[in-house]
Every structure is written in C-alpha cells, then in structure tokens.
Amino acid sequence: MLRSVKGLKDILPQQAMQWQHLEAVARTMATHYGFSEIRIPIFEFTELYARSIGGTTDIVEKEMYTFPDRDGSSLTLRPEGTAGVARAVLEHKLLDSPTSRKLFYLGPMFRHERPQAGRYRQFHQFGVEALGTDDPLIDVEVITLLWEFFLALGLKDLTLHINSIGTPVDRENYILKLKEFLTPLLPNLCGNCQRRYLANPLRVLDCKVPICQESTVGAPHLIDDLSETSTIHFHAVLNGLSALEIPYTINHRLVRGLDYYSRTTFEITSPHLGAQSTIGAGGRYDGLFQALQGPATPAIGFAVGLERVTLLLSEDRTSKPAPLFFVAGFGPRGKPRAFRLLHELRQAKIRADTDHKGTSLKALLRSADKLGAEYSIILGDDESDSHTALLRNMHTKAQEIVKLEEITQRIHTGL
C-alpha cells in the first residue's frame, strides 16, 4: 500500500476541527495586537536561507529540502518563516508602509529531521515579525502576544524563559571569556561540546549532558558582558514584562540556534510534552536585513510549533460546527420533495444533510443518529401531499408538524 512520506502527517477530519480553532485564535490574537497577515511562497531560492539562517547551522547544513529547478537554479522548501518574510518585505518595500511593519504568517515548514514526538518533517508554524524598531516595548508586545496566545488556548504550566545574547560585538568579548573558563574543563566535557568549543562555544551552555551542565554552572554569564545599551535594553524588556505581570525566568543558558538572532531571546516551554518541550520561541534579529543586503532594520519575532500545541490542546476547546438537520425523505413523492427541501435549507445557510442510501424511515433515522444530527426533518408521501414535514428533535424525540414554506423561518427563529 502507498504510504505518506516519512515524518509527514495527515490531518484527519476530527483533528481538522482543532486546527481550525488554533488558526482562528492565532489570526484573531495577532490581528488584535496590530499584526497583518502575510502569505509567502512555500519555497525560495536556496541562497535566501543560506544567507539568513547561517551557513553552519544544522538546518542549512543537513535539514533542508533542496532541489534543482528545471533551469538549474537551486530551490529550497522553507524551513522557517522569517527569512521569507524578510525577503518579501525588502522586495515590496514594505518598510516604507506604516501598516506593514507588524506581520504574521501561518503555514507549513519543512525540515529533514528524524521524526519524534512533536517533531515532523512537515510541520506548521504561526509566527509574527515586528520590524523597524528596537524599542524594548515592542519586545514586550511580541512576547506578551505569544504568552497570551497560549493562555487563550487554555494551555497550562507554561514557563517563559528569557535571555539576552547581546550584539555580535558583545559576544566576541564574551566568547573569549567563556573559552578561557572552559579550557581547563575541556577534558570533562562530552565529545559534542569539545567540538562546540571550537565551532560555537555558546552552544556548550545549552548542552543537555549532565556532566556538561554541572561543569558550566560557574560559567560567566553573557548578560554580565553586554554593552551598556544592550544591558539597558534587556532590563527595559524585563521591566515591561513585570509591569504587565507576565511571569518570566531569566535563563542564562538560553541560546538561539539560528545565526540571525541578537539581544532579546525567549522561549516558552511546557512540561507535558516529551523532549521537544519548546512550543514557541523567538528573539530579536537586528542584523538580518543587512545580511540580505537591505537597510539596517531592527526586528523581533517569534514562531510557534503548532503540532506541539495541538498535543497540549484539550478537546473541549475545539470549535463546534452548527447544528445538523438531517432530511429524511422517503416514498415516491416524499423523497423528491425532500431533496428540494435539502437544497432550500442549505441556501438558507442551515447545515443540512441526508443519506441517499436510506430507503426506509428506520434506516434514515439511524443514519441521522450516526451523523450526529440534532434534528431530523421527516418528509414522506403523506407530508408531501399536505405540504408539511415533521421536525423531530433527536435528543428529546419531540416532533412537530411544520408547513414546508415556513420551515427555514421556523429554524431561524429558534427551536
């Protein structure tokens, strides 16, 4: 039998309801915070990602779905949303438009990783980007939106981790200090960290191997080495969060993986997921636009892994469809009349269905029950002859005779 591709998931009708709810909450919340939706392509020139995400990151080195176009140019399925948004913003000069500086997106991303709980090769993200200002209050706005989004979905036991990784210049100083600190410990660290020591020493800090965690307890903190402006910015963000009573935890080990991040970084975790506990994360990326040869543009954003969120969503939170009216038509005159009524109900924006297979009233009512209909409209030859139908409440079994021409009216005015 043909199967779906590894790491890809079908969203079946039952779960689709949940996704609709999730997406509706995301759109509503983002819109309320002044963000406008942007829809960008699902693939781009490979160069865009190589330049923005960072050439030495795992994503670019081994996780991208890259393929040649027919003319030979290299294309890549988007592994994340920020790069594409930045490209679109530059291409369409959206920075000049005051209404287009706060953007959000929703859609699938692709990374060739080994699938695991909460990790798929095609996954969906909800993300926002606030462009053009480095006022710490915009950081607070973005983080608050992320926090409130999860609250609106009814998620519990979340932790907001926050840190500042400074500017690239701040980091240069700090990396020297960190290396100095790590050098004597090097023999104790895991093999991975010994490599990180050379390639990207910051990553040693978020290593999960217990020995490494213990060894680096006394490591110098990056925030102690930030420039004055970075420090002021960071504290302004923290004060802003406190003023809005958003609880946070400063996490000195929080290092973002993508190269474009600078200064404020944050993530929200849930203890109810497995290893992939981060449901939303983001940060400031003041250098990205210049890396894409655009004007220097401070910016901050986040991305939410929607599959991970669905794992935390309780079922009663999903939106329910309108009540269903089942049209049970039978008999040589009743059945065609009932089919016309079905059409009329739908035109009147009433959710209605029938079962063409059912021949007897018994079979039709059974279908109505299985489809979960709230009401059945019974229309046999007798009813057809008298221009009426029986409106049956499937829960209470109460039935009433209604004139056919009044039935949509009757339903609309309440039952």
Place this chain on the structure above:
RNA sequence: GUGGGUGUAGCUCAGUUGGUUAGAGCGCUGGUUUGUGGAGCCGGAGGUCGCGGGUUCGAAACCCGUCACUCACCCCA
C-alpha cells in the same frame, strides 16, 4: 546521522512451554414484520500474523536480515 522499543482485523489488544480451521472488545454491516434512531438480541463481512530468509514433522511465537512506526540523542518550533 546514532541508540532503544514495538509491528496480529478499520481501532485497542489477547494468543499459554512452538501444535492443527488465529481470537475478543469497539467499530462497520444486515435483520429484529413492513412510517420512527440510540439499547438489547440474532447474523455477516473483514487478517499475505510488516516483509524476506532460516531452524523444525510443524512458526504469529525461536534465529538472522530488512522495512515501517515510535521514543530518545542530536537539533529545534
């Protein structure tokens, strides 16, 4: 890319120290006397026991390989 776990009906799972036609519950479907659903009762369909080798008189059970799923490492949302 590296480890561990698991593959029996649409779903959740039994299957006894290898032994003959592989089972249950749920679901699906038909009937229960002809114009009233759910429950009950009776019946039915549905399985290459993941796949390929091997051991054996005999394998769903044991061995090897392989694939898939899954969890974890890694990485990240």
